[in-house]
Amino acid sequence: MTDLRIGIIGVGLMGADHAERVVHQTSGARLVAVSDPDSARASALADRLGVRTIDDPLALIADDEVDAVIVASPGFAHAEQLHACLDHGKPVLCEKPLTMDAESSLRVVEAEHKLGRSLIQVGFMRRFDPEYAELKKLLDSGDLGRTLLLHNVHRNKTVPETFRSEMIVRDSLVHEVDVTRWLFGEEITRITVHAPTPTSLVANGALDPQFAVFELANGAIADVEVFVNFQVGYEVRCEAVGELGSATIGLGSGVLTRAAGHWGGAVPDDFRQRFALAYDIEVQRWVDAAKRGEIDGPSAWDGYAAAAVCTAGVESLTTGRPIEVEMARRGDVLPSVQP
Structure with a gap:
């Protein structure tokens, strides 16, 4: 089976850690692009890992070479990015919180349910x-x-x-x-x-x-x-x-x-x-499940x-x-x- 091509939105502390994880530790996956409002930070990471930078996070989600997305951006940006992932039918591992409030989180749950398939896994790594x-x-x-x-x-x-x-x-x-x-x-x-x-x-x-x-x-x-x-x-x-x-x-x-x-x-x-192994297991299981067309962890409902x-x-x-x-x-x- 071919590698799952992953794009990461937000490459601060958590996103950069996930980028290293995908490149060096996760099997069956390949990092292809990163996006961050801090273009210098994104470019430095992309150059070191040999991947593309895409300035607009919504363009990264829509990119034909991106199969799945890790959202590690600030919580206020999650709702728009999650809806874009759903619109493009792309699996997404979203770092907590799902969104900033219950109302917008419920809208995400409802939008995913209308698709008839689960695409969103929330990054509650302690599980x-x-x-x-x-x-x-x-x-x-x-x-x-x-x-x-x-x-x-x-x-x-x-x-x-x-x-x-x-x-x-x-x-x-x-x-x-x-x-x-x-x-x-x-x-x-x-x-x-x-x-x-x-x-x-x-x-x-x-x-x-x-x-x-x-x-x-x-x-x-x-x-x-x-x-x-x-x-x-x-x-x-x-x-x-x-x-x-x-x-x-x-x-x-x-x-x-x-x-x-x-x-x-x-x-x-x-x-x-403290949770290095938990993150390793979480991302690996998310990748394996995404390739099967499933999720294997906390759902959008759990995030809501x-x-x-x-x-x-x-x-x-x-x-x-x-x-x-x-x-x-x-x-x-x-x-x-x-x-």
């Missing part, structure tokens, strides 16, 4: 992380009884000053939204986002850290600490508490050293190190559900109140799928 996958398997087995609680920690070393308070919800907390839905197999019905005393180490007035509580349709509860200017490094942990026991992931599996009167291990600088929760989360952050999550019934939007 592909071996530790998360093992936790999901354990919870589904029933060995711990019913899962009652989920505790999450999500910390970044630093983020740019332009990373505003609501972006912490839409771009960071969104991962825990998807993880919670996936591990429980239930929708989140209410969210409360608390803003404790913010760190003094950011000058832009960002409400950081944040603490969120999710209430699920089955009565379970999940909590999340998100701290994006933690200074130490990138840290993601998750503990599931069941009727018969608990399970924790993200404690670190590197070498523990004892030397010079100290003991400890390394904390990764950013998400690319996460956007709906985050839309409510931003309102909760602003008002300080619990906010009910407003979602369309799945069976109404996707009649061929059970609600």
Whole structure:
């Protein structure tokens, strides 16, 4: 079978990482073009990897030599680019968020459904992380009884000053939204986002850290600490508490050293190190599925559900109140799928 010819839109930190991944690690795929508003950045990457640059992202999507697209552009550009991918019938791996709000995300879901085939996979890479996958398997087995609680920690070393308070919800907390839905197999019905005393180490007035509580349709509860200017490094942990026991992931599996009167291990600088294997697995499975005419991971509906929760989360952050999550019934939007 011939290689899947891939174009990447957005070659910042994530897009450039995906470009290297496609070129050097992904089988059955070939990077052919990149696009980015920063033409110098796009050209430097394209020259190094031996691919074309296409200034207009919509032109990249329409290009006859591009079979599939990775969208790693800022979230505000996703809606237009996703609709273009659907119009041209091209499989797309879209980095989170699907779009910036629930309403536009639902329009994407509806447009894809009208095509009669699934083309959009959302980049919730934690589902592909071996530790998360093992936790999901354990919870589904029933060995711990019913899962009652989920505790999450999500910390970044630093983020740019332009990373505003609501972006912490839409771009960071969104991962825990998807993880919670996936591990429980239930929708989140209410969210409360608390803003404790913010760190003094950011000058832009960002409400950081944040603490969120999710209430699920089955009565379970999940909590999340998100701290994006933690200074130490990138840290993601998750503990599931069941009727018969608990399970924790993200404690670190590197070498523990004892030397010079100290003991400890390394904390990764950013998400690319912590979830490198998850990204590798995600992209490979997306490529393999796209060549079969399928997706193999979080769907457009999953992206919409996460956007709906985050839309409510931003309102909760602003008002300080619990906010009910407003979602369309799945069976109404996707009649061929059970609600």
